[in-house]
Every structure is written in structure tokens, then in C-alpha cells.
Amino acid sequence: MQFIKLDAIGSTNDYLKEISRQNLLENFTTVTAQTQTNGRGQMGASWETESGKNLIMSVLVKKIIQSPESIFHLNIAIACSIFTVLEAHKIPNLSIKWPNDILSAQKKVAGILIENLFKSDTEIEAVIGVGLNVNQQNFDHLPQATSLLNVSGQEFDPDLLCHEIVHQLIEYTTLIVEGRTDVLWDFYKAHLFKKGIPMPFELPDGTRFMGIIQDVDTNGRLHVMQEDDTIQHFGVKEIRLLY
Incomplete structure (x- = not known):
């Protein structure tokens, strides 16, 4: 696999999509950047x-997903990959918040954005963007965020974590x-955040209600009692x- 390291970029996902259109890239080609000026999360969040x-990375995945119905399997694979790597580094109180955020002690340490590229009816490529808070300490403007340094008291090498996550992703x-x-x-x-525990939810119109997460189906839908x-x-x- 190929690793491309950049100093600064608007978005590693956009960069990887662009070079994949222009070149035949190896499966699991990975782009990292020191700084990202236009990073995106789920539902358009910055x-x-x-x-x-921190670790800012995007991975090109090919020849894995064969149909739109199986796309969410890739969400599961990358979430489990990050969880597994962080667990091996003894990051405490880990959980996966639906659909694929990684939490430590109920605060977000990693977010994932997957963009699918439909090449044909049977060929789907994906660019997986990962933002992992590693050695940043100040999250005053993001009260629900934290970092590996904050929760563990030790610094980590983002490049090492990148390689470990990609190798785990290949395995999964x-x-x-x-x-x-x-x-x-x-x-x-088994590691789904708040599964089976009463908690509040909010609908797009602002309506709030109490419910209990029961399951997540293969289409990625959350089942709430x-x-x-x-x-x-x-x-x-x-x-x-x-929460």
C-alpha cells in the first residue's frame, strides 16, 4: 500500500478522490496531512x-463492497479497526456511538466520513476519512470532544496510529x-454506545423523547424502542x- 504525507490540504478526502480519478492507485492508498482547512464530518459538520x-487521514478502499446494500459493512469495519487499535493502546472506556464515532468516557476521540464512488453496478470504491484527536489538549469550543492524550495522560505518534489502523482495516x-x-x-x-440503556433523542423538528437503542441493521438504521x-x-x- 502507498502512504502520501502532506503538510496542509483543504480535505484529505477530496485530495484522494482527485488523484484516484487521475491515477490507478493501489488498494488502501492512504493520505495524511498535518493541517486540514476544510475537514468535514457526518452530515456536513466541520x-x-x-x-x-492529531491524525488526519483518508484511505482508498477498492474491491471490497460489491453492492449498495452492503455499504454499511465498511462503516462497521473502520469503526472496529479504530476501536481495536485504541484498545491495544489501553485507551480507557471506549465505545462506538452510532453510526461510527469513537468515544472515550463518553467524549468523542474519532470521527469517520465515508464517501462512496460508484464505478459501475458491481464496482464501488470508497474514500474513508478519519479524524483522530491524538495530542491536542484544548477543546474549549468542543465540550463533547477529547483526545488520547487527555484521557490517557500520554502522547502518541500519529503516524504509527495511522499504519496500525490501516493494517487493522485490511484485516477486517x-x-x-x-x-x-x-x-x-x-x-x-458489543461496544455500541448506550445500547439497552434509556437515553434522550431528538428528531429534526426538535421533538425530544426517551428511548432505548435495541439494534442497528445492515442498512445502518438505528432501532429505538x-x-x-x-x-x-x-x-x-x-x-x-x-448525551
């Missing part, structure tokens, strides 16, 4: 980061190719977890 303190995407996605799903659901014991299914843009 991703702010201090220069040189092999499970997708082999049709063993149940292994990934079992891992994901409401107070009348009915179970509703929600897509990523259709509900927000309040």
Missing part, C-alpha cells in the same frame, strides 16, 4: 484540528470479502442522540 497534533475488510461480516457486527454491537414499547427505525439524518 472537523477542526490543531496543526500537527478481509472478513467482508470472505462473507464473515457477522464477526464485525458482533464486535460493533420508544416509551410505548414500539420500535422505530431511523437513518443517520433522522435522529440525534443526546
Whole structure:
């Protein structure tokens, strides 16, 4: 695989998509940057980061997803990859917040944005963007964010973490190719944030209600039991977890 290191870029995802259009890149080609001026998260949210303190990376994934119906498997694979690497480094109180944020002690340490490139009916490439807060300490403007340094008391090498995450991603995407996605799903659901615990939710119109996360299906929809014991299914843009 190829690793491309940049000093500053608008978006590593945009850069990787552009060079993949112009060149035949190896599977799992990875781009990292010290500074990203136009980082994006889920649902158009910006991703702010201090220069040189964190891991900003994008990975090109090819020949893994064969149909639109199986796209969410890739979300599971990258979330589990980051979780596994951080767990190996003894980061405490880890969980995966639906759909794929990584939390430590209920604060966000990593966010993931996957952009799918449909090449044909049977060929889907994906660019996986990851923002991992590593050695940044100040999150005054982001009260629900933290870093590996803040939660563990020690600094980490972002380049080492990048290589470890990519190698773990290769291992977990092999499970997708082999049709063993149940292994990934079992891992994901075992570490799903607030699963089975009553918590507040908010709908796009501002309505709030108490519910209990029951499951996540293969389309990525969250199954929430409401107070009348009915179970509703929600897509990523259709509900927000309040915590």
C-alpha cells in the first residue's frame, strides 16, 4: 500500500478522490496531512484540528463492497479497526456511538466520513476519512470532544496510529470479502454506545423523547424502542442522540 504525507490540504478526502480519478492507485492508498482547512464530518459538520497534533487521514478502499446494500459493512469495519487499535493502546472506556464515532468516557476521540464512488453496478470504491484527536489538549469550543492524550495522560505518534489502523482495516475488510461480516457486527454491537440503556433523542423538528437503542441493521438504521414499547427505525439524518 502507498502512504502520501502532506503538510496542509483543504480535505484529505477530496485530495484522494482527485488523484484516484487521475491515477490507478493501489488498494488502501492512504493520505495524511498535518493541517486540514476544510475537514468535514457526518452530515456536513466541520472537523477542526490543531496543526500537527492529531491524525488526519483518508484511505482508498477498492474491491471490497460489491453492492449498495452492503455499504454499511465498511462503516462497521473502520469503526472496529479504530476501536481495536485504541484498545491495544489501553485507551480507557471506549465505545462506538452510532453510526461510527469513537468515544472515550463518553467524549468523542474519532470521527469517520465515508464517501462512496460508484464505478459501475458491481464496482464501488470508497474514500474513508478519519479524524483522530491524538495530542491536542484544548477543546474549549468542543465540550463533547477529547483526545488520547487527555484521557490517557500520554502522547502518541500519529503516524504509527495511522499504519496500525490501516493494517487493522485490511484485516477486517478481509472478513467482508470472505462473507464473515457477522464477526464485525458482533464486535460493533458489543461496544455500541448506550445500547439497552434509556437515553434522550431528538428528531429534526426538535421533538425530544426517551428511548432505548435495541439494534442497528445492515442498512445502518438505528432501532429505538420508544416509551410505548414500539420500535422505530431511523437513518443517520433522522435522529440525534443526546448525551
